[in-house]
Amino acid sequence: MTPPSALETARRVRVGEVPAHRPLEEALARAREADSGSRPIHAFLSLSDPDRAQEAGVSQDDGRGSFPLAGVPVAVKDNLCTLDLPTTCASRFLEGYRSPYEATVVRRLRAAGGRVVGKTNLDEFGMGSSTENSAFGPTRNPRDPSRVPGGSSGGSAAAVAAGIAPCALGSDTGGSVRQPAALCGVVGVKPTYGRVSRYGLVAFASSLDQVGTFGASVADAALLLEAISGHDPRDSTSARLPAPDLVGHLEDGVAGKVVGIPDEYVPDTLDPEIRARIDEASRHLAAAGARIRRVSLPHTRYAVPTYYVLATAEASSNLARYDGVRFGVRSPEARATQEVYEASRSRGFGPEVVRRIILGTFGLSAGYHDQYYGRAQRVRALIARDFRRVWADGVDFLLTPTSPTPAFPLGERSDDPVSMYLSDIFTVTANLAGIPAVSVPAGSTHGLPCGAQLLSPAWHEAPLLAAARTLERSLGGEQ
Amino acid sequence: MSVGRDEVQRIAALARIHLDDEAADRLDAELSGILAHVDTLMEVDVSEAEEALVLPPPIRGPAHPGVPESGGVFRQVEQEVDALATGAPGDRAPEWSEGFFLVPRLPAVDGTREEGA
């Protein structure tokens, strides 16, 4: 039984039809339900205890007043710091870790009236595309529990897809919101880099990370995104812009807009069913008044290697703070300080994290720095320029598949890093260029959810989500 | 390109990650596969690449009136310290005594900073 939408819940709470605490209670009940039975979804690593939250220092409104997210239950990815629940990043290293401060986005969602359901499962430290890299067990795809929900924000996507919460927070570094959204059949948005504060988001790759939102509908994802957006003086990379009006523009439509389909994103090797879904999507947009055009983003094929050099380089540095000195799990046998570091880190980190730290350290190390890190930075600039040229040519949005495959079975890819990395092939470019992107459910392929991705120029979230809404409406989604 | 087990161990030491020989060999193989993929970057003509990408992307145009041009980003005067809301720094520490974080003794003399612990 699906819960009411976030918009609807907030409306009911604001007018007093529903007491502010009720939707959270119901969400918690649904969360427990989803994990009972033979194939528990395992979307959550921890669930809220509303009675205890206040003790932990959480300030929550009383539900009266015009809060945009009044009473709305929101699932929060476990790499966002919260006061009342642990923040583990699905890593042994941070098992039980309690942050002494809250992420800005969590503070804002609470200030808007939203209620945190719990912390959702992810690939450890955000590294992965299936949520199988969690130290605490994988999450199952609610649409087919024998399959992965995608990653790294698999838990948040599953929480929304399973109807536990109408919306959720995730993080997107190379597609970690959009790809699981596509695989689970929900909406996932990555905003422009700098649109949403990263303060309190445990860093994976600082120049690529953004907090993103999931929704059962475009409207719910947009509502949550509005609530958390806007300049944060605690994040130096946060843009000096107020929160945008997104919900108000959702019905603007796409009449007169130009939609480009980049050649490189619909290669001959693309799964024909996925191609068919994208063709349908483009026809729907055309029917709604958009003009469709073929375009080219010539550096696309270098995007995945560029991403993996830069993201792992930044990650290797961001994860150096996990040394077992001030917090985290320390290995008890270590006798010398160096041993403390090595033992704590090697024990605390899973194999994918180790792999990426090694790769990232390698790309930055003396003798390889220019050839890998230096070169990748320059290719990144060229990738971003490809987009700017397309926008300058009169294109308003780009339409692409979100993922090259639908959800794959649990365990199928976990031994082949390169094939796992290639899951990100359509999503990493938006992170590299810093532009916003959204995945919208676009039918199914092989009986499994398929997502269509829309991208737009920086700061154009409002028209972008209007286009997403148009697609959603014409594809038969939420009214 | 193949990295080799010794090089993998050297990199692992830099990153303070402990690898036994088997793990090092496995990583070597995986890294070689990934690097073969990454080496395609060598074919790109980067001569036209501008300076490193500016992020966040510049904010331009009439849609954003009154937004100041990007300049230095400085801390606002009124910003408070995010005081440790729950307890003291030592609460999360694996080893803590009389206000200090403790680690196994470094082979060093007080006052010196021998980097590379």
Add this chain to the structure above:
Amino acid sequence: MEAVIGLEIHVQLRTREKLFCADVPEFGADPNTRVCPVCLGLPGALPVLNREAVELAMRAALGFGCTIHRRSVFERKNYFYPDLPKGYQISQFEEPLATDGLLEVRMGDDSPETFRVRIRRMHLEEDAGKSIHDRVPDRTAVDLNRTGTPLVEMVSEPDLRSPAQVRAYLDQVKRILEYLDVSDCNMEEGSLRVDANVSIRPRGSGELRTKTELKNLNSFSGVERALEVEIARQMALVAAGDRVRHETLLWDERRQTVRPMRSKEDSQDYRYFPDPDLPPVLVSAAWIEEVRHSLPELPEARRTRFMEVYGLPAYDAGVLTARRPLADFYEAVVQAHAGGDAKEAANWVMGPVLALANTSGEEVESLGLEPEGLAELLTLVSDGRVNRRAGRTILERMVASGSGGAGAAEAIMEAEGLSQISDGGRIQGWVEEVLAAHPDEVTRFRGGERRLQGFFMGEVMKRSRGKADPGEVARILGIRLKGDAPS
């Protein structure tokens, strides 16, 4: 052979808050009480730049004649150490805040000899915490209060040629930084740290040979001594046909020797890359000019001006400009003592006033003595209303009572009856009494023992309880002693 020395100086900036977070550091605070998620390197925390640090760094850079770069970039210097919470230090590498400065250094206060030291760069970086190895057995204790404090690292070209030059350079650097009010410059407290790079080569050869790095230098004299020891060591090696190895050496103050550092040098690959959490530091031309105009007169310029305007000899000018508050004090005295003798004022400040400061352990400006007060005292002396000795007494009282402002000198003079007696008649009376009381000495004086003048002076002063005008006494004594001896 000659020595080739370059210095890296780390200056802790006296900003109110840390470089990237709002903690307020305080020397001597209880451990781990001036910390927050940002400087603790907790998951999810982010740095935000302190504008005051940039401003102070610019002051420092301009004080050494550097070019300030409109755009500079923070980079991460990646290495592991227990008091480095993030596992990297935020610093500047390829694009520092300032480069290409120049310092003209004087060898000593009254030496005309100067030499030049080029400043290669000055950049901003955050400090690390403190690791204390001897507090807990088997353990290193870590205090992160200092983590994130702003530092300016100042790197000189290897233009120094001797430990004495290094000492002069350090003294001048410290003086300039103190004038600029950007740092406490206290090596004991760690707000000024020095590392030295030293090599030797045939005199005038111009090549740069293998250098060693000296660390753990805890005082200016320690720096001088360590360099003497290391230069001697290198000379001996080369004389014996050996080569100097590139290594980092620690100065052992207790044993007065150098020893190699124990950790592996080869593993220092810092993997610098621009910090993605921080945008480039942009400073406008207008801001640079504003800072430039706000700079105080620097010590060298002030010293020259004191010589030219106040007619002070080089040594005096040097002493009086050693510290800016002292120079300010002196100038205020001169200004208040309009029409007075600037050299007199200098003598008093450098003499009795500084002496009082030393005894009490205070600085001149904190003695409770106001420039107007001292100026008035000087006027009393130059007008002949008190003699020098009484003047010194009055000065002591002013300082001891804590009331050293206008009117104090005169009040004390009245209260203690210290005014000088210049009345020739009374002095003549005392002179007659003394001469009458000591006829033998009078005879001996007239017989050639001129030294006895001092004895007679002393006796007259005693009879006048120290108040007689010594000049008058000497004059009258001179007349009477020359005259026919009364029987």
